[in-house]
Amino acid sequence: MGGYILKRLLLAIPVILGITVIVFLIMAMIPGDPATAILGSYATPDNVARINRDLGLDKPLVARYFIWLWNMLHGDFGQSFSLNRPVIDVVLERFNNTLILAGTSFVLCTVFGILAGVISAARQYGLADKAITFAVLLGISIPSFFLGMMMILFFAVDLRWFPVSGMTAIYGGGDLADVIHHLTMPALALAVVATGVVARLSRSAMLEVLRQDFIRTARAKGVREGRVIWGHALRAAMVSIIPVLGIQAGFVLSGAVYIEIVFQWPGIGRMLVDAILQRDILLVQGGVVFVASCYVIFNIIVDVAQSLLDPRIKT
């Protein structure tokens, strides 16, 4: 197992390098030069040339890539001109906030998605199945940003149960209870779509498994029905559910961008959108590479979980 994890980590290196190349190439396609964007109305030819030299933009593309990569390997992601802070500081701070939001949603969607899917499959065509199927359909059809806005209208403005936006109260906030209070609505809004997807997939995976011969064997042995469903069947279904959880993690992370904007959650998604609109290239590059690399690592964890579950996977 240790060897397998090491192998997977080694294999992640070229993937992360590939990510840096893709990100770098895409950003290099940006028309116009960033110096003008940075300087705004101060963009005299002299100033532009100086900024370009400072940023190393006068060097050829390949050299620029390796300088950027080399600096990143040393923990230097460059300086964000729009925030006037080191990119890595901003990214770490913002990503931490995003993790609180997306992590909560991911746990919610995993737990409730699988639960709903299994119940739905076990009671196929029953009332619970129909109700869950309808709820799931609604969940995967509603744009999360719209759902968030409606939640604000209803739960924050009308009922005043939760704050309208933000991560902490402005005065005296910041403790755990306060964060949870602020977190509830955005985390739920973000979890809805992913829960729907997980529930759908769990249902069909369970239906597929429940028809297999080994389920009949379990029943022929006299295994209790509860254990047939939640033991034998769910365990086998997890083999196809787990990879989807890995993909869903990416979707939750992606959906967080909208939710952060709707609820003004100070996460990395909102920061990236702002950075794009302001053409803060180093911030965009650094943020994207950092988040994508974390996602690669997360997917390795998913694969390891999969190989622990399924002995047929060669490790």
Added chain:
Amino acid sequence: MSAFFKLLARNRLALGGLIVMGLVVALALITPLLPLADPDATDTANRFLPPLSDGYLLGTDGLGRDLLSRLLWGTRLSLAVGFAAALFAAVAGAAVGIIAGFYGGRTDNIIMRGVDMLMAFPYILLALAIVAALGPGLVNALIAVSVVNIPFFARNIRGITVGLAHKEFVDAAKLAGMSNPRIILSEILPNVVPVIVIAMSTTIGWMILETAGLSFLGLGSQPPQADLGSMLGEARSALITNPHTSVIPGIMILIIVMSINLLGDGVRDALDPRLKSGALSRPMAATRVERKERPAPETSTDAILSLDDLHTQFHVKDRIYKAVSGVSLSVKPGECLGVIGESGSGKSVTALSIMGLVASPPGIITAGAARLEGRDMLSARFGELRRLRGRRVAYIFQDPLATLHPLYKVGDQLIEAISCHRAISKSEGRKKAIELLKSVRIPNPEERIDIYPHEMSGGMRQRVGIAMALANDPDVIIADEPTTALDVTVQAQILSLLSDLRRERGLAIIFITHDFGVVAQLCDRVAVMYAGRIVEEGPTMEILRAPAHPYTSRLIACVPELGEGKRKLEAIPGLPPSVDNLPAGCAFADRCLKAQDSCTKGEIGLEGSGSRAVRCLFPEPGFAEETA
């Protein structure tokens, strides 16, 4: 094609989706023809008018623009972009996937590494980066959304193609002289298209959400032009004061995406062949029993297990398959009863009906009784039935790889067979499991107990299956073709093991097979099944020596036997009848050389004298003489 639409129309939800979707699309198409206000004309005097205002059916937005007009034009835009993105991603992804999957090897490796690389991004990061590079704008958002979705299509289609490329019909096409591009176009593509359509129809909704999302962020359509997403984005600042400006486009997106999803599910269900047969429904814990009459009371016998006039049917759509119609049989302790017949004759359904293991839906037991020591198990409540399963009556199934759970260790599966009937400590369970493996002659049981089924050979797995059946010292074992999937040398080992176990433990065995050689070696009595009924029954050796039913004798004659050399076989022309359309009278009549008019006129009973019985008006001569 028309069958497809029929299936689609039968699905009421999908039909609803189709109608709503049709309306929305129609509305979007005729928008330019409608007498609407200019969607971009601002009128600051009439800002934020509520819906149903004079001249503004849905009110106005923050710049006084007519919301109805903007909604319809926005819908048009969102639909177009969503469909275009889905189409583009599907076509590009499918092309990449088919090429990678068909050619395999290095081509596959390189392409899939690239796909993996793209999938290593949370999709929005890639989309954001692309929009950042190309600049905000609706077309750029479309490109971004398509590109980030190509990998999903490519992966999905590649998987399907790999499966197809190894199908025998592709080999056949190669041998018919087809070149690779031709095989892709004429053999692979037609089989992949339904999958592409399914994938597309289930993702269009998602694409619309994604492009709307980018517009919502201000990265898609640019003012004054608006799609539904940017309408929502612009309205967000007035969410609390003028919620209608947000609610209206939001509801529209919801309606569109929901109807597309409903329709997409309908398309998927209509195109997925497994659903046509109803195979995707999951079997319940026990077979449904719907008997019109109480079964006749037990006539006392010394049988441990007896079936009395069992009828089991499968109700699929509007067809009724009479898999078993009126089977009666019994076994005494220590006796081995063979059940022989061709595939589809109802052997397995008979066996599975006994403990309620027939998949239901679609299976239903419609009449008869299955008695264990006189107690009808079909009347038993589920709890009682479950406690009898595996403890008094145990099963051995055909394919030992499919019938063992792939993710549990062999030992754990054995221990569970015991522990679901009586509490047993961990160490005792382990000891018992090792004993069981020993009793089925598995070498090094102490090591084998900790391995998984896929690490064993077929013969070893079947031994585990037998050990599991023996776990609770059952009275009856039902073995459903336990050696059919095995090689002859392994079959010989398994059969002699079963035979020894029966003698040592006084087991009653119902042994199902299609092989007369096996029956002859193992079974005391044999029942021959044809089209869901027993056509002949009696002591094995007598039946083999002098079969009474024409089917039995022809069947014995058409099987080549070792040692008879090269020769012409006595084939039986025709096919067994389909059990959803059984003829009146004798089901064998149209293949029988002795058939008379009377054979097809009404029921023919299973008549007999002494130990033998036959369902035929004109039994073979040998039998007639013997019983006369």
Added chain:
Amino acid sequence: MSTALQITDLSKTFPVGKKLFGGATGAVKAVHPMSLSVQTGETLGIVGESGCGKSTLARMLVGLLPPTTGSIEIEGAALDNADPAAFGKRIQYVFQDPISSLNPRKTIRQIMDAPLKLLHGMDRAAREKRILEIFDSVNLRADFLDRYPHEFSGGQAQRIGIARALAAQARILILDEPVSALDVSVQAQVLNLLADLKREFGLTYLFISHDLAVVEAVSDRIAVLYFGSVVEEGRAEEIFAHPRHPYTKLLADSAPVVGRPLSDPEHGQAELPNPLDPPPGCAFAKRCPYASAQCRSAPPPLTEMGTDQRVACYHPLPAPEQV
């Protein structure tokens, strides 16, 4: 009599497993170098248990799989470039699973058309005529032509598969377990049809099966495969009646036969050797009651014993008493 098919030292090795940086971690010898020949008009039966290399051999013979070593000569012409289209006109394949060998989305006519058009360049009218002729000889009705494969039973589908092989006008057919997926009553129909076609068109068959009785009933000569090698080859009426290789004897004794009491000739449980780590000597040594030190040191060569019988064994069973 001329030689229809001659293979010399044909072998196949599959790489298995994958290292971190390309390359295979091991190799499985599915077929060890083997030489066989089939005379024109003859049926050579190949028997062996699952995984012994029967299908791999068959796929090499029709060009679907490139051999690792050795050569294939069909009707006197060498064909080693693994191009199924080149093989197709001379040698054809009938598949085990009749349904999955027919493309579910094509009509039977389209399926039949392909070899006639692509291998023989026939025009539409000629194809139609030829298809009807072939259908007639395999006892299929012409109205089947516009139906799709799922509408047919296994037996009918296998007839269609045979018809397709005939359409290529090859005179050699590789029949890979052609009746294993069929029920016994239908199996006899297909076997009889194959016998009739052989007589009518002067075909040569390589008939692969795991069922000893079936092979014995259809073959002139039989080769027994074990673990990728031919262990015995001889006349069909002799080989199971008087086996000389211990494995052939085990096979013959294991087959369930009416009137013979149940016995486990091996008194236990023997398993195949690990293909990733084959034994140095005779692959059967672990299961063989006659195994000696010599057997475990080097694989026994296939040697001529008596008339028309070849055995790969250091200690062959005695020949039957000459009468």
